[in-house]
Amino acid sequence: MDSANSDSPRSRRQPGGPRASRKHTPKVNTKGLYQKALWQAFVKLDPRVELKNPVMFVVWLGTIITALMTINPNLFGPTPGDNLRVFNGLITVVLFLTVVFANFAEAVAEGRGKAQADALRSTKSETTARKVMPDGSVQSVSSTDLRRGDRIRVVAGDIIPADGEVLEGVASVDESAITGESAPVLKEPGSDVASSVTGGTRIRSDELLIRVTSDPGKGFIDRMIALVEGAERAKTPNEIALTVLLAVLTLIFLIVVATLPTIAYYVVGSSVSVALLISLLVALIPTTIGALLSAIGIAGMDRVAQFNVIATSGRAVEACGDIGTLVLDKTGTITLGNRLAEEFIPVNGHSLEEMARVALAASVFDQTPEGRSIVRLTEEQGAKVDFDTSKAEGIEFSAKTRMSGTHLPDGGEVRKGAVDAIKGFVRSRGGQLTPELDTAFERVSRLGGTPLAVCQDRELYGVIYLKDIVKPGIRERFDQLRRMGVRTVMLTGDNQITASVIAEEAGVDDFIAEATPEDKIEVIQSEQAQGKLVAMTGDGTNDAPALAQADVGVAMNSGTQAAKEAANMVDLDSDPTKLIDIVTIGKQLLITRGALTTFSIANDIAKYFAIIPAMFATAGIGSLNVMGLASAQSAVLSALIYNALIIPALIPLALTGVKFRPLTANELLQRNILIYGLGGVVIPFIAIKLIDLVVAAVGLA
């Protein structure tokens, strides 16, 4: 965003109502999801697919070996025991179900992603585009034939065929297909916030000349579709690290189990059944997290998409969870953004009426919300326009002059704008400054408002107090972020005093007043130099370098194409506050993964106590059978059945994520170790005992 202009009037589209109450517009159709997932669970038994998941591949191989041992129980040498064929058969069935449940978890998550992708895809349909040829003639082509750089003309009623940038024309566009907002948005060329259009949206009035900015299948929505469908889902760094950990654990347990018979033969003097060894291996390797790992990742992407945010990589979503610093704009993010004139403070002995008259003259051509609110306040004071507006000329606000105003028909000049700029204007006209102006400026700034000075030619009239309201509840959200260890930095074009007051009121950790776009990059670089990950939002072309520099850059959908290209996420609702929610989703993703890993590994203890006494019953370690399980066979079966059933039982948790609580990293660690660590130790003891009672009662073993 233009920094000097960062707090200038700008019509930001705010979503209607609280976000939680709004429905995601491209509705996700989950009909038949579970039937399809069940079918996919069997399709995924293909060894080439299973190879992608090391833990489940080991279980899959184990299933084949126990299946062979069901056919011939003495395949690997004479094995002691009764009913071995039935016992091995039961082990095979349970192991097979473990693999199927793991595939099912992944298939459900993928199915939800696909449903999400279908919903997104429904916003894109093949349409006919009017392509403007280099000679100016218009040719009808299919939207799929459009290439980057092509120029197209769209008229009222058309669906915009591709992402693009407006070159000519002013039109209102209905973006409800992607954002859910029914109010049309004004699109015009050259503007930071309104010059980009998205394919799939509908033009409501007038016409536009658009330059296509993406090749077919390369637009934002296409990228998101590929991502939620899993087609382009590359493993994120955290997933890779966890995969390595799981493979190391699996390898260690494989070596332990493979060398166990030798030691057992030496100590106990009897051989151990290979089926029992496989059961022990499967019980010990972290099957729960191995089965749910990819489902957790896909569900995380899905949650971001449900929030109407398009992420270009899973890496970006995950990085959100590790964010250390949030760089936020003041206007529209921390404050409501629609600043309204609250009070006139006359100086130089002028009366309130005189000041209201000059303020009205300076604002009569100003169509920004601030300008209109000034006009309203002057009318409340009884001021009237006392010149012929058709002969007067409006002077627009610019970031360079930082003031706007009117050339009066009699040659007079009225101006309103930043106090420094107006001081310069008055001085240049030979006028005198007054300390009263500084007092008024300070007073307004200390209230957290924006002071606008008003003058006519060389005469200062006073200061307008523009009230900026901090968004309700924003302080609590920053408090939450601080507890989570996230630092917030506010950037504003306002003066130092106003910025400090707003920063104090909103509870941000740091602020930068009178900021320029370069300041943004500097802040990001200095935070990154301290080893922190930085997130920021932006919508203007001059935000693009900072968006690219930030670890998580969220561009507003209403922003320019350059900003959207540089960012790794695009918010379809153009709501800058959403950055805070995205951080929450990222943290939730990481916490869920951590919690389930802890749970999975903690489960090992109970399974160990179930299987080892059963395996070496003859060695006189029966006292290790602390759960008092009915028999050796029922103990092994119970542990394996628990191992299989815990996967579908945890699918809902993997898909919805662990409930997020804004706690510090230490508190979170303690809490999760207590719930998922201690719970992971205790729950299987109870569950295995219960399953054992059922197994013994049914007479399975």
Add this chain to the structure above:
Amino acid sequence: MKLADLPNGTLPVKLPESTFFLLTSQWRKRPLPLQLFLLLCLNLVTAPVVQAASGGELSRDNAYALGLLGLVTLGLCVYLFVVIFQPERF
């Protein structure tokens, strides 16, 4: 591949050229059946060792099965090492 490149001179048996081409092309197209075949061939070496070590307790079938199980376990170890060192491939 030129005919001169064929390693007929180095192989203990003289392979017909067509068989050699078939093997090399199949190795590229579908390596798994050939790998399984080589695994079974390797087991021809392992199984007698297993049987000899068991002191006659195991039948010949058991020895072959155990030899194969050992090779599968070894293969699994190699696979897990590949996962640990090149996790991005999985």
